[in-house]
Amino acid sequence: MSVPSALHALDARRSVPAKQLGEPGPDPATLLRMLTSAVRVPDHGKLVPYRFLRIAGDARHSLGAFLAERAVQRDPQVSPAQLDKDRQRFSHAPLIITVIASPRPSPKVPEAEQLMTAGCVCFALLQAAQALGFGAQWLTAWMAFDPAVHARLGLAEGEQIAGFIHIGTPKTEVPERERPDPAALLQDWEG
Helix, strand or coil, X not given: CCCCHHHHHHHHCCCCCHHHEECCCCCHHHHHHHHHHHCCCCCHHHCCCEEEEEEECHHHHHHHHHHHHHHHHHCCCCCHHHHHHHHHCCXXXXXXXXXXXXXXXXXXXXXXXXXXXXXXXXXXXXXXXXXXXXXXXXXXXXXXXXXHHHHHHCCCCCCEEEEEEEEEEECCCCCCCCCCCHHHHCCXXXX
């Protein structure tokens, strides 16, 4: 069986750790091209239950300073190493696209399904970044679920962070890692 190039692209996908991403990041036109591919996801009801927030330039460092303050508020005993990690978390990749899940009221499409749509957007954005020669990593951590961070980033009531997609130029080649055997995950249901 011949393997289509689209499958080769899927099979070659790998995350590049955010610490290994540097300049240059995508220019505005390249970013919009990535987002054009990222929005081509299953979206029952055509609700578009997601939006994007760009974090770049000095805004990355401003967010890091806020995260350090918030980490101390959450845990006054936070270690200096953890505090520095939180402060630097958004300073490596030149661009972070925050994919915000924005579920819409719908009698036919449950919120859980809308959240999966936002997750598909995260994955498609990773694929688009790699297809255009960039590296990317989908991260969350505590700040993706923290109400004070949500307020700081301007999330509306009911919105959630599906992922922070860190995008930049890989500083090093990322080795392949072991992947699960799909045959071992497949079961038959026989009624």
